[in-house]
Amino acid sequence: MTAEMSPIDKAKFVAAKRASDLVETGMRIGLGTGSTAAWLVRCLGERVRDQGLRIRAVATSTRTAALAREVGIDVIALDEAGWLDLTIDGADEFDGDLNLIKGGGGALLQEKIVATASDRMVVIADAGKEVEKLGAFPLPVEVIPFGWKATQKMIEEMLVSMDVLGRKTSLRMDQDAPFVTDEGNRILDLHLNRIGNARQLALALNQVPGVVENGLFIDICDAVVIGHGDGRVDLRDINAGTVEHDRLDLGESDNLFSDLAD
CATH class of the missing domain: 3.30.70.260 (ACT domain)
Structure with missing residues (x-):
């Protein structure tokens, strides 16, 4: 499957894969909306199936909720969750202070509510989403x-x-x-x-x-996971002031991901 993916799709995949490692059993998780967030949902579904990961998730759109249920994730309402341990979502743009533009997928209202009702928000993105100044994306x-x-x-x-x-x-x-x-x-x-x-x-x-x-998310994002087409991935934590570098294996994955590189 990865051999057929574009460099941008590979970057999104490795960012989502790395971010999925931040999720632990028992967590209440916010799941974003959009193409990069869909990779994350699939990665978490793989962990639910293969590793017995047990989480409850709040989705930021009906389509994310449907995908999460499809891969075996327990989806609940935000009112039922009360508060979230972590939200992971994509972004259309982010700057050096991790301020964001979001809403390209049309779910900005629910995304902002879920993100601010979380102890921590992590953005997953390909390297092309980083900008010096926000605004090139509508x-x-x-x-x-x-x-x-x-x-x-x-x-x-x-x-x-x-x-x-x-x-x-x-x-x-x-x-x-x-x-x-x-x-x-x-x-x-x-x-x-x-x-x-x-x-x-x-x-x-x-x-x-x-x-x-x-769609301006100001002082909401805590960290960003940046993926690259060659498998490199960077985790930048603005609160800790740290940057971690890693490289993920782009080996073949099964049909959990078969429809995301189309």
Whole structure:
């Protein structure tokens, strides 16, 4: 299987594999949404099957929940879990302070709730997701359907006073219809190119009427696991100030992963 994977898929796989080693029996785990998080769910499912790992997981989307159940992970609601030991999720971008842009998969609201209800958040990503300044990836903002065009206009007016290079905004579509989140909301993507002050922007966005949440994750991530296409993987812990280097074997895996490299 790994022989057929692209270098980016290999990088995502080794990052997820390394991060799965952080999970211990008895933990309550938050599971993210997106392509890299899907690798993690498969890796944890492999440990459940082969090593008898026993965990309870809170999923950040219906599709992550379905995949987790499929591979044998016990999925529970966040209200049942109460609090989580660890959340592992992907990111669309991360900077040197481990601030993130998330929401490319459309699950930013549940992802932020789950991440902040955890003792620790770890991001898994390929090396291409690291940036000097956030903003090249469009920033998702979840808004309620009522009056979304008015909300969009208010956001565009607010951006005039922000330290950003672009101010274009667009409604995310799902083919010919607006994309709908698990909470029944819409997503506006902000094409900012570069965000000078992410903390200021995050606070300002959440003051706009109609905005539910934004995809800037500030001071939430504790560590990042960065995968490379040749099997190298780095674990950077911002709290401990440490960086660990490793290399994982990209040997053949079984059909738990057969549909993820398509």
